[in-house]
Amino acid sequence: MTASSPAEGPSPLLEARGLTKRFPGVLALRDVHLALGRGEVLGIVGENGAGKSTLMKILAGVEAPDAGDVLLDGRPVALGSVRGALACGIALIHQELNLAENLDIAANIFLGREPRRGGFIDEHRIEREARAVLARVGLDHAPRAIVGGLSLGQRHLVEIAKALSADARVLIMDEPTSCLSRHEADNLFRVVRELRDKGISVLYISHRLGEVKALCDRVLVLRDGENAGELPREQMTHDRIVKLMVGRDLSQFYPHVPHPPGEPALAAEGLRTPRHPEHALHFTVRAGEIVGVAGLLGAGRTSLLKTLFGVTPAVAGAVRVAGRELAPRTPRDAIAAGIGLVPEDRQEQGIILEMAIRHNMSLPNLRRSHRYGFLDWRGERRISAQMVRDLDVRTPSDEEPVQHLSGGNQQKVVIGKWLAMAPRVLLMDEPTRGIDVGAKHEIYQLMERFAASGMAILFVSSDMEEVMGMSDRALVMHEGRIAGELGRAELSEEAIMDLATGSDAAA
Incomplete structure (x- = not known):
């Protein structure tokens, strides 16, 4: 399964040999090797904590290795700093642009x-x-x-x-499309391909395996700070990459199995959001059903969820939860009706990073978690311990600050605080954004478990594979309106894009 590297043919432009890096209590990299050819796009993938960021920082001069060498044109170089790396022709383009x-x-x-x-x-x-x-x-x-x-x-x-x-000859690109629209991402890919054809080499780090397969000439997989393997373009499949990343076979990556839905749990009738007040939205999500919301950036998907949750009150229309009319003017109204929201930006809107896991778990339930006007610490601990156990949050203790957790475990805490409330409806905005493939699979398993228990799930995703893999039905939005609805058997990238771009006759 491991591919030959450019080192066996023409000499590589950039090499890493035996890189090792330790931080207090953590061995981030152990004897990692990399070879980047001239005019090559090399994908770097791995779960959170696999060592990708540390490797890139060493190659960009941000960090110095404890052992090993970096070679440029076959000669060892001491980068020393970002300026030193740039002088050698190596430039890092951060996910957060500088x-x-x-x-x-x-x-x-x-x-x-x-x-x-x-x-x-x-x-x-x-x-x-x-x-x-x-x-x-x-x-x-x-x-x-x-x-x-x-x-x-x-x-x-x-x-x-x-x-x-x-005069950079090597571009290191860290999750460059995480916040881009499909059109912007396609344009970026075009530029990367043109640069490759002109001899510029690219190290491309991404959690989006579809991008890696479409853009990269080879993929290097890291796992637990070590080389897990390489694949050439002709061997790149989703299953092969995932197996190298997690060390096990995830043949059933999307575990959703449709089952008969129950009564309507959430219904919108003529709902008009502040973002797109000119369009009335009508839809229903039944108990035990997972409904995806697809569309391009700016289509109104996030504003829909915010209106349902009372963050931005509706301009007009009605919302019903389990048959009872709700006019969510604030999130408190939505929570009282049994609605939870997993927001798009978990760190800014979903959790308080400096607080312990157990305190985060109790945030939506403070009214229920008190006795005689005081917080019920024993009850809070009991609920938190149950959520950590049920959701398999990887942590030494629920006293651990959330900021010390990986992205996937932070997302589990966000989900856990709502699960403790036993909601009828769970709204999820980009539920797997910025987390690794193994953690994505775990989030999908949780969604499936919740739906099987009778919870209604309405989720927004920019990942069309995710929408197709986890939805019973999908609502496709275009410029603030629902352009169409697709049943599970009708879901395809072409059908979604036709509706999302307004080119379908039904739009």
Whole structure:
């Protein structure tokens, strides 16, 4: 299953040999090897904690290895710093972009490296060279356009242009499409392929295995800080990559098995959200049913969930939970009616990172978890211990601050606090965003278990495979309206995209 590396053919451009890195109490990397060919896109995948970030930081000069060597053009190099790596032609493009939004594109591209003439910054040269490098990445914007006015996809292109302006030969891209629309992601892939054809090498880190299969020439898999294996393009399948990542076969990756739904648990009748008040939404989710909500970025999916949960009260229309009318003006109203929301940004909206797991678990249930006006500590501990056990939260104790958990375990805490409330309806916005493939499978198993117990689940996802794999039905949104509904047997990427883009006759 392990592929041959470029080291067996032409000499690699960039190599890592025997890299080892220790942090207090953690062996992050152990004897890791990597070879990146000239003009190659090499995918780097692995579960959270597999060592991907540490490896990339070493190659980008952010961290120094405790053992091992980094070679460029066959010669060992001591990178020392980000500036040192950039001087060697290695540039890291972070998931959180490192741009000054108040400055223009040209100023960002040359920030800290401004060419000078006669002791003054040479503005004419900056603009001329910025225009040339923007053309290389296909960004048709004036160099003096302010970065704050660009989309996320366009800002990624500015980061790439910034790297190319410093003569980077190796681009390290960390989860570059995590917040991009499908169109922006497709444009980014086009640019990456063009750069590859011109001899630029790319290390591409992503949890989205479909992207890795579509874009990369090879994939390197890390597991527990060690090399788990490599696959060439012709051997890249979802199951093979997953098996290397988790060390076991996940042939049934999407465990959902449809079963007869019960009575309507959630119904929207003529619902109009503040984001798209011109469109009335009608739909029903039955007890025991999992309904996906698909659509492009900005289609109104998240605003729908926020309105159902009372974060942004409805402009008009009715919401019914188990047949009883609800007008959710605040999240408290929704919680009282038996609705829980797993938000898109768990760290900002779903948990309090500095607080212990057990305190997070009790947040929606404070009114139920008190006696005589005081918090029932014993009851809180009992509920927390049960949720940690039932959801298999990997932690030494429920006293552990949530910030010390992996992304997948943080998501389990978010889900657990609602499960402790025994909701009728669970709303989930991008339930597996930013978590590794093994944790995704566990979240899917939880969704299936909840549905089997009679809970109604309405979930938003930008991952079409996820929508197709876990939905009994899918609602597809386009510009604030429900463009159509697809039964499980009708679900396909083509059918979803037809509705999501408004090109279907039913739209």
